[in-house]
Amino acid sequence: MxxxxxxxxxxxxxxxxxxxxxxxxxxxxxxxxxxxxxxxGTDNPDDFGACRICPFTGKKANRANKISFSAHKTKKLQFVNLQYKRIWWEAGKRYVKPRLSTKALKTIEKNGLDAVAKKAGIDLRKE
Structure with a gap:
């Protein structure tokens, strides 16, 4: 030295x-x-918010502009409204508690949990 x-x-x-x-x-x-x-050092801007994806609908964060009073545009993410919801699963005779978007919740109320999970390729027996 x-x-x-x-x-x-x-x-x-x-x-x-x-x-x-x-x-x-x-x-x-x-x-x-x-x-x-x-x-x-992530180069892909889609990596941010990757864990905030609805498994039933595939919805993910939207990249948008935040516009200030001076009309200066900066990038921001609009995240999906994900909620933990306890839903009765009729075929399994038990409750499941997935993290899903509010849009998926409306779809489940309309079509049923089994149909939506089958279409999304989700196995409810694991949960």
Whole structure:
């Protein structure tokens, strides 16, 4: 190591070069194992809000513009209105509690839970 202006303790700590250099970040500080760093570099704008998708209808977040008083447009996401709802499943003789959109709830009331789940390809026996 080179000459250090910090303190004698710094020099004594780095005599053996066993500890990492304090001026250089560690290799694993922003590596592949860091979930925060992995999510910061997403190139696909559709990745945001991916967990907020209705399993019955497939509705997902809509990218829209937020328009200020000066008509400056900034991007925003309009999320789906997802709710946890306890629904009686007649074929299974029990309640299921899926997270679904309010539009899917209206569709289930109209067509029945079995028909909507079958059309969406959802197996209610797992829940």
């Amino acid at each position: 080179g000459f250090c202006f910090l303190s004698p303790l710094f020099f004594l700590c780095h005599l053996n070069d066993q500890s990492p250099d304090p001026f250089r970040p560690a290799e694993d500080s922003l590596g592949d194992n860091n979930p925060v760093a992995a999510n910061l």
